[in-house]
Amino acid sequence: xxxxxxxxxxxxxxxxxxxxxxxxxxxxxxxxxxxxxxxxxxxxxxxxxxxxxxxxxxxxxxxxxxxxxxxxxxxxxxxxxxxxxxxxxxxxxxxxxxxxxxxxxxxxxxxxxxxxxxxxxxxxx
Numbered sequence: 786x787x788x789x790x791x792x793x794x795x796x797x798x799x800x801x802x803x804x805x806x807x808x809x810x811x812x813x814x815x816x817x818x819x820x821x822x823x824x825x826x827x828x829x830x831x832x833x834x835x836x837x838x839x840x841x842x843x844x845x846x847x848x849x850x851x852x853x854x855x856x857x858x859x860x861x862x863x864x865x866x867x868x869x870x871x872x873x874x875x876x877x878x879x880x881x882x883x884x885x886x887x888x889x890x891x892x893x894x895x896x897x898x899x900x901x902x903x904x905x906x907x908x909x910x
Contacts, residue, residue, distance in 0.1 A: 788809070790902070798910075809862045809863070817899075820881075820892070821834045832889065835855065839859070844889045852870045879904050884896065
């Protein structure tokens with residue numbers, strides 16, 4: 786069973802940057818498509834970014850395009866989310882996800898194979 790552990794969340798100011806990490810274990814030699822989702826207070830969980838197995842393809846929610854960058858280091862079994870120019874509306878719990886199929890804005894939440902516990906990002910104005 787794949788286990789995902791997020792880290793790097795915290796309290797930042799508007800315009801600051803933050804990098805989230807997601808360490809994966811239990812992969813048993815497989816490589817997964819990876820992604821980031823978030824759930825803001827009072828809202829549903831939503832897609833943020835996705836990256837293909839080898840990191841060749843990425844996709845982003847419109848709300849974060851140009852500000853967030855997803856990357857991965859398969860040698861370290863780690864996925865990253867670099868978040869720049871943070872805004873108050875980016876405040877949310879950020880979740881890492883792993884799936885055998887590609888992860889994008891059209892991915893149904895129920896289809897995702899594995900989820901992390903989440904890390905809280907708070908952007909203060």
